[in-house]
Amino acid sequence: MADISRLPGASSHFWDWQLRGSCREADSALFFHPAGESGAARAVREQEAKAVCADCPVRRECLRHALRTREPYGVWGGLTEEERHGLLARHPRRFTAAVA
Template sequence: MTLPHQLPGPNADFWDWQLHGACRGENSEVFYHPDGERGRARARRENRAKAICAECPVMELCRDHALAVAEPYGIWGGMSETERTVLLRKRVNA
C-alpha cells in the first residue's frame, strides 16, 4: 500500500484523470456521508454516488487510486470506504 506522503507531488501526468471524472461539478455531499448517517439514508446517498461512478470514464483509475492510498472516506471509483476496507483486508490476508 502506498502511503500519502509517498505519492507523487502535484503533476498533471499523475492527477489529470481527476479532471475527467463524472463527479466533477457534482455536490461532494453525495460522495461523503455526514456524521451519524446510517441505514436507508446512507444507502440512498451511496447508490446515487455509485450511479454517477458507473457512468464515469475514469472510474477504474479513481478506484485504483483510492485503493493504493487506502482512502478512508467517501465513494471513490464506485466503492464505499467499507467496501474498500474489506477488499484491502482480503488482499493482505491472501
C-alpha cells in the same frame, strides 16, 4: 538563482484523470457521509453516488487511487469505504504500489 532545469518535470499527469471524473459535476456531499448518517438515508446516498461512478470514464483510475492511498472516507471508483476496506483485507498485497 536556482537552476530549474534540474527540477523534475510537472507531475500533473499523475492527477489529470481527476479532471475527467463524472463527479466533478456533482455535489461532493453525495460522496461523503455526514456525521451520524446511517440506515436508509446512507444507503440511498451511496447508491446515488455509485450511479455517478457507474458511467465515469475514469472509474478505474479513481478506484486504483483510493486503494493505493487507503482513502479512508467516501465513495471512490464506485466503492464505499467499507467495500474498499473489505477488498484490501482480502488482498492486502495487491494494492501496495505507490501512486504513480
